[in-house]
Amino acid sequence: MVAVRALATVAGRLQRADLLQVTALTFAVLVVALNVNWPDGGARVNEAWGPVAALRNSLLAVLALAYAVSIWGRVAPGRLAEARVTFLALVAVAVLTWPFEVAARAASYPAVPGYWPALVAFATLGAYFGLGLLVGRALRGPYSGVLTFIAVPAALALIVWLDVGVGGGHLNPWSVPSAVSLTYLAWSSPFALVCAFLLARPKRRPSVAAGGDAR
Amino acid sequence: MGAMRLIVPAARSRGAGLVRALALLACLVVCGTVSAAGAAVGFRLGIANEVVIGAWNMLRVETRDLPRSTLTLMLDVGTLRDGEVPVELTFELSGGGGVNAFETELFVPPFRSLSWWVTTAERVVASGSLAGRETDGRPLDLVLTSRGPVPRAVIANAVGGAARLVEVTLSDLPASPAAFDGVRSLTVEGSAPVDSIVAAAVAGASVVLAGGREALAGPLAALVPETGVATIGAGRVAVLDLPVAEAAVAAIGGAGNLGRPGQLLVAVLAEPLVGTPRQAPVGAILIGSVIYAVMALVAIRLGGAPGLLASAIVAAFSAFGAWQALRPPPPPYVGAVALAQVGGPLAVMHEALESLTLPRALLAFPAGAAPVRPQSYSGSARSVSVPTPAWRSVTVRLPPRAVGAPLAVVGRTVRNDSSVPLTGVYVTGLGAQPDLAPGQTVELAPGEVGAYPALYLALVPALPDGTLVASSGCAVEGRCVVWLATVGAAAAPEAVAPEALAAAPRPSDGGPWSP
Numbered sequence: 094m095v096a097v098r099a100l101a102t103v104a105g106r107l108q109r110a111d112l113l114q115v116t117a118l119t120f121a122v123l124v125v126a127l128n129v130n131w132p133d134g135g136a137r138v139n140e141a142w143g144p145v146a147a148l149r150n151s152l153l154a155v156l157a158l159a160y161a162v163s164i165w166g167r168v169a170p171g172r173l174a175e176a177r178v179t180f181l182a183l184v185a186v187a188v189l190t191w192p193f194e195v196a197a198r199a200a201s202y203p204a205v206p207g208y209w210p211a212l213v214a215f216a217t218l219g220a221y222f223g224l225g226l227l228v229g230r231a232l233r234g235p236y237s238g239v240l241t242f243i244a245v246p247a248a249l250a251l252i253v254w255l256d257v258g259v260g261g262g263h264l265n266p267w268s269v270p271s272a273v274s275l276t277y278l279a280w281s282s283p284f285a286l287v288c289a290f291l292l293a294r295p296k297r298r299p300s301v302a303a304g305g306d307a308r
Numbered sequence: 309m310g311a312m313r314l315i316v317p318a319a320r321s322r323g324a325g326l327v328r329a330l331a332l333l334a335c336l337v338v339c340g341t342v343s344a345a346g347a348a349v350g351f352r353l354g355i356a357n358e359v360v361i362g363a364w365n366m367l368r369v370e371t372r373d374l375p376r377s378t379l380t381l382m383l384d385v386g387t388l389r390d391g392e393v394p395v396e397l398t399f400e401l402s403g404g405g406g407v408n409a410f411e412t413e414l415f416v417p418p419f420r421s422l423s424w425w426v427t428t429a430e431r432v433v434a435s436g437s438l439a440g441r442e443t444d445g446r447p448l449d450l451v452l453t454s455r456g457p458v459p460r461a462v463i464a465n466a467v468g469g470a471a472r473l474v475e476v477t478l479s480d481l482p483a484s485p486a487a488f489d490g491v492r493s494l495t496v497e498g499s500a501p502v503d504s505i506v507a508a509a510v511a512g513a514s515v516v517l518a519g520g521r522e523a524l525a526g527p528l529a530a531l532v533p534e535t536g537v538a539t540i541g542a543g544r545v546a547v548l549d550l551p552v553a554e555a556a557v558a559a560i561g562g563a564g565n566l567g568r569p570g571q572l573l574v575a576v577l578a579e580p581l582v583g584t585p586r587q588a589p590v591g592a593i594l595i596g597s598v599i600y601a602v603m604a605l606v607a608i609r610l611g612g613a614p615g616l617l618a619s620a621i622v623a624a625f626s627a628f629g630a631w632q633a634l635r636p637p638p639p640p641y642v643g644a645v646a647l648a649q650v651g652g653p654l655a656v657m658h659e660a661l662e663s664l665t666l667p668r669a670l671l672a673f674p675a676g677a678a679p680v681r682p683q684s685y686s687g688s689a690r691s692v693s694v695p696t697p698a699w700r701s702v703t704v705r706l707p708p709r710a711v712g713a714p715l716a717v718v719g720r721t722v723r724n725d726s727s728v729p730l731t732g733v734y735v736t737g738l739g740a741q742p743d744l745a746p747g748q749t750v751e752l753a754p755g756e757v758g759a760y761p762a763l764y765l766a767l768v769p770a771l772p773d774g775t776l777v778a779s780s781g782c783a784v785e786g787r788c789v790v791w792l793a794t795v796g797a798a799a800a801p802e803a804v805a806p807e808a809l810a811a812a813p814r815p816s817d818g819g820p821w822s823p
Contacts, residue, residue: 101613108609116608120601127597133590138699185616189604189623193597196630200587202639202666204698 106182116186119152123193142201146210146270149190153214154221154266157183159245161225166237177292180222187214210270217266220281223288224248348372349426349434356480360490361418361445364707366482369401369410376403377428384420385682396686413486413707415678446472447492451556454498459553466557485511485656486707489570493559497552502527510541510656510710512568516559520549541656541710542569542649573647573658576790577680577703578766581643581662585636600626639666650713650793658708664701671696677704717795722776723749730778734760735795737773752795763788
């Protein structure tokens with residue numbers, strides 16, 4: 094019953110206009126990426142998997158970061174429940190976008206082992222959601238709504254800048270699916286743990302002063 | 309104290325002298341050891357150390373009283389535009405007392421630098437290098453004489469100075485056709501090992517035995533019929549009663565009947581040996597992906613929890629279906645072709661392999677293989693590994709080898725002596741001929757000109773008229789062998805005069821059926 098109730102909650106979150114539109118947009122982007130990169134007209138080489146996997150992972154990272162900052166930056170009751178169900182909804186989006194990656198992978202024969210893109214998608218979701226929760230906590234206040242629009246691209250730009258600084262291909266979600274990288278797992282694990290810790294903790298009683306979750 | 313002052317320096321002086329003497333002795337011992345170690349390795353690349361670029365060359369390394377050691381060759385086959393393209397070859401050298409020799413054949417592409425070193429477990433015992441600008445791509449003209457020096461000036465004047473004349477000794481001559489790949493002619497005065505003579509002729513060299521039949525020893529005399537000329541593989545052996553200088557000139561003039569088989573192999577490789585797997589049309593991918601996306605969104609939007617569950621199931625089935633429908637068979641895809649030039653009972657076979665990989669991979673080939681296009685690779689006595697990017701193929705050539713001739717040409721008649729059918733029979737200048745079943749004999753007759761398989765497309769224009777082209781094994785085994793033979797008068801020159809040898813058909817000459 095708990096699982097069915099959780100499923101219904103997640104389905105309800107996915108049905109809400111914001112996430113439904115974002116999911117539709119994600120599907121549309123992946124459909125276009127798959128077909129644009131699919132060889133046609135006598136081309137011999139199928140390298141569709143690279144852009145599709147990179148795009149899927151990057152979209153998941155952006156969605157996780159943006160939703161986490163937006164939810165955790167708010168001063169509103171029910172923030173924890175909202176974060177939990179949104180995270181699970183994003184996991185569902187990751188599952189539903191998997192066939193695009195599989196179709197591209199089947200024909201492209203990339204050298205990366207099959208477990209890696211699957212693992213990296215969930216690691217990316219957890220890490221960027223955790224990072225978003227931390228950024229959201231730091232921004233929480235009267236201007237958090239505005240600052241979210243600045244903080245999300247700034248955080249992504251900072252990660253790309255750091256990635257370039259350490260040699261490239263180990264931190265940013267675009268290049269990570271193309272090669273097994275323990276550095277990425279090491280980098281993403283603390284943020285994923287933060288995500289797990291913040292989302293799995295029991296709900297606190299609403300305090301009068303905070304008007305919702307304590308942190 | 310004064311005596312002490314006098315004694316102590318004297319004692320120190322004696323001690324210092326002793327130390328100097330010991331140091332000198334140690335230095336002599338070390339120098340002697342190093343010198344002995346330096347002489348303990350002999351390295352030769354090419355016949356008589358003459359490397360021919362773009363051909364197979366003999367590599368011989370001799371070690372003397374060395375433990376088990378490793379020979380490493382490092383070539384840079386890059387260009388100014390491509391930068392460094394390293395090729396690393398490693399061979400284990402057997403050790404122990406006495407002399408140990410290691411021999412193999414290497415295809416030497418144009419290179420910028422070549423360095424080699426021999427190492428034991430402890431140290432480097434010998435090393436050397438060769439710069440690309442010191443090398444030469446011209447074929448060798450070998451002269452083996454037991455009666456004094458070769459009159460180089462006479463030969464150079466007679467052939468126009470273009471010959472790369474090399475005087476060799478008996479020990480310089482290898483016994484494998486691959487080692488003679490870069491040899492245009494071999495002139496022998498006196499005795500020579502039959503194996504080397506046959507290997508040189510099979511590889512395509514024009515071999516002339518100077519001094520007439522009377523000067524030949526038993527096995528050599530048996531090699532050449534009374535006519536004085538024997539066609540063997542891609543080359544020939546002729547006996548001429550001439551002094552060595554004139555015999556060498558005749559040998560150089562009589563070389564190159566069909567062109568080098570190794571170069572003709574490149575013409576066969578104009579078409580890829582393996583095809584990439586067929587891709588699903590982009591229209592089908594578009595329709596499939598849109599249908600899936602719409603189904604998933606509709607299920608989410610309208611279905612609630614059951615819809616989400618259904619969309620997850622649809623995702624799983626879609627992924628499975630896409631995998632089954634779009635996944636090509638597992639690589640590598642391998643194709644092979646060989647080009648063999650028939651002469652008499654033997655043929656020289658040049659083989660090429662092409663391997664296509666879909667993921668990025670380290671493609672493995674048999675030992676001795678060398679990529680046709682300059683690229684980085686590593687090799688040993690066991691295998692050759694070529695790092696290859698995704699969806700790319702690598703074509704390698706294998707060392708040429710002697711094989712039995714599957715067909716015999718007698719005048720205008722061709723007989724299939726093999727156990728497999730010869731298909732796609734075509735004679736340049738005469739036209740298509742019927743296929744030859746095993747044991748069948750046919751008389752050549754004018755046929756449809758230009759009606760030859762696509763495999764010959766780049767090959768036939770490079771051949772002189774009067775060349776028979778046939779293939780075997782294409783349909784059944786997927787390992788095509790293209791056989792070349794000279795038919796008609798060109799197959800067995802009756803004349804033994806040097807003029808006749810030099811007048812044998814060349815690629816540019818007209819043949820018996822030339823218009």
